[in-house]
Amino acid sequence: MTRRLLLGAALLAVIALTGCASMGVEPWERDLLARPAMALNDDPIALALDEHIYFSKEASTGGLGFGGGGCGCN
Amino acid sequence: MKRLLLAALALLVAAPLLASEPSPEQRIGLPEHAGEVVYVDFWASWCPPCKEALPWLHALQKDLGEQGFTLITVNMDRDRAAADAFLEKIGATDVTMVHDPDGAIATAFGLEALPTSFVYGRDGDLRFKHEGFSVKDAESIADELDELLAEPREEAR
Numbered sequence: 001m002t003r004r005l006l007l008g009a010a011l012l013a014v015i016a017l018t019g020c021a022s023m024g025v026e027p028w029e030r031d032l033l034a035r036p037a038m039a040l041n042d043d044p045i046a047l048a049l050d051e052h053i054y055f056s057k058e059a060s061t062g063g064l065g066f067g068g069g070g071c072g073c074n
Numbered sequence: 075m076k077r078l079l080l081a082a083l084a085l086l087v088a089a090p091l092l093a094s095e096p097s098p099e100q101r102i103g104l105p106e107h108a109g110e111v112v113y114v115d116f117w118a119s120w121c122p123p124c125k126e127a128l129p130w131l132h133a134l135q136k137d138l139g140e141q142g143f144t145l146i147t148v149n150m151d152r153d154r155a156a157a158d159a160f161l162e163k164i165g166a167t168d169v170t171m172v173h174d175p176d177g178a179i180a181t182a183f184g185l186e187a188l189p190t191s192f193v194y195g196r197d198g199d200l201r202f203k204h205e206g207f208s209v210k211d212a213e214s215i216a217d218e219l220d221e222l223l224a225e226p227r228e229e230a231r
Binding site: 026027028029030031034035 | 121150151152174177185187188
């Protein structure tokens, strides 16, 4: 019984491993990833503004860190 | 029976011819430039450092062409029109370009990054390989090229 279980586990592990067989995008396939829209932060100024508003509004719960008293004056 | 035998024989003779695919160097036309310093540049129009390198390479071709410098570019864009548009934009439509959208040549060259360049000496041997490009590298690459161009042409095989 344990032997069969072990065999099953080994089989599962092998199957799971084959999932990693064709990982990775070739350098010449990165054209879509290179588009500006694919960037995590495609507009740094807008992001900074959003984060400032978030930080000021949520300061009573700690905002993005832990200081501040919720006055919105940061 | 005789005809069958003949056909089999013909197949035997033709098989090696059919099987021998051109080498990656042949596919980009490298053998045609024996005795020259050949700079093979893999690039794509969506790759910022590649776009930085190309105007510089184009200028090199103009400056060093008479000394035996040849630039062969391999473009990796899916759509050739994008590559042509970029070359037109920088005024480098005279650059030799091989289109390799499915990466067959790149795979054969073992490409791991874009841009990557392979520099062949006058003897046809691979002498330098560069991955990535920054304007800071331009000077050292130019020095390498000067060194290769200074080698005598007679040594060419």
